[in-house]
Amino acid sequence: MPLFLAACEGRQSALAPAGEDAAQLHLLFLVMLGGAVVLWLALNGAFYVVTRLRPGQMSVRHADRVIxxxxxxxxxxxxxxxxxWGLSIMPEQRATGDGLVVRVTAEEWWWRVEYWPEGAEAPVITANEIRLPAGVRTELKLNANRYIHSFWVPALGGKMxxxxxxxxxxxxxxxxxxxYRGQCAEFCGASHAMMAFETVILEPAAFDDWLA
Known part of the structure; x- marks a missing residue:
């Protein structure tokens, strides 16, 4: 058990959420897993009853009710x-941003990152690293050149x-x-393994200082 649980932590684990969206997905996973366990126990419990506890012949009426x-x-x-319940929490995964816009473009084979603060006339451009402020909902506009990619930071949210x-x-x-570690979650070609990036989450004041 400790060996298996050791994989639940880490900067690329969806089981160690570090953001509001990842926490919602983690809860969704746990609830769905719980439902699957209940269904599995009920089904196998029924099999155990009819094959071990009451293996005798069952009336047609009783069998129809069981089925x-x-x-x-x-x-x-x-x-x-x-x-x-799962559909009810989906709109929260599409909430609007709080102002900051980050445009991410998947190139061959690297990530172009452009920061567009409110009122900015030109972007701040970096590569292969994304910095975001903690406690602030940031809008990411995703584009790709030539090949289909998929943007995913497991500890922060779902993939797109x-x-x-x-x-x-x-x-x-x-x-x-x-x-936290992000990656391309869609096989995109010979250099797919290079499509990883670092995600740095900063306190809002530290993020503003860095962007300035």
């Missing part, structure tokens, strides 16, 4: 409830595809300052 409630109604209600000729938008609200 109807255990095989149709219970799974449908459980999965339907999980689906409804980057499609040539189409701009996609992702917002992130980091909570814990630190250094």
């Amino acid at each position: 109807l409630f255990g095989g149709v109604i219970f799974p449908t209600v459980l999965v339907g409830a999980l689906l409804a 595809d980057m499609i040539p000729g189409r701009e996609t938008v992702l917002t992130l609200r980091p909570e814990i300052p630190g250094l």
Whole structure:
């Protein structure tokens, strides 16, 4: 158990959320896992009852009830409830940003990062590293050249595809300052392994000083 749990930490783990969006996805995972465990226990419990505790012949009427409630109604209600709850939190993953816009372009094979503060006439441009303020929801505008890529910082939120000729938008609200690893989550070609980047989360004042 300690060996398996050791993989739950780290700067590239979705099981160690460091942002509001990642925390929502982590909760979604735990709830869905719990529902799957309940369904698995109920199904295998039913098999155990009919094969070990009561292996004798069952009346057709009783068997029909078991199939109807255990095989149709219970799974449908459980999965339907999980689906409804999961869809209810999806809008929170598309919240608007608080002002700062970061434009990220996946090149061959590196990341172009442009910071557009409110009112700026020109961007601040860096490469292969993204810096974001903690406690602030930042809007990321994602683009790609030639190949499809996917932007993903597991500790901060979900991934978003980057499609040539189409701009996609992702917002992130980091909570814990630190250094996190991001990567391209879509196989994009021979140098896919090079499509990794560092994500530095700073306190708002420190971020403003760095950007200035």
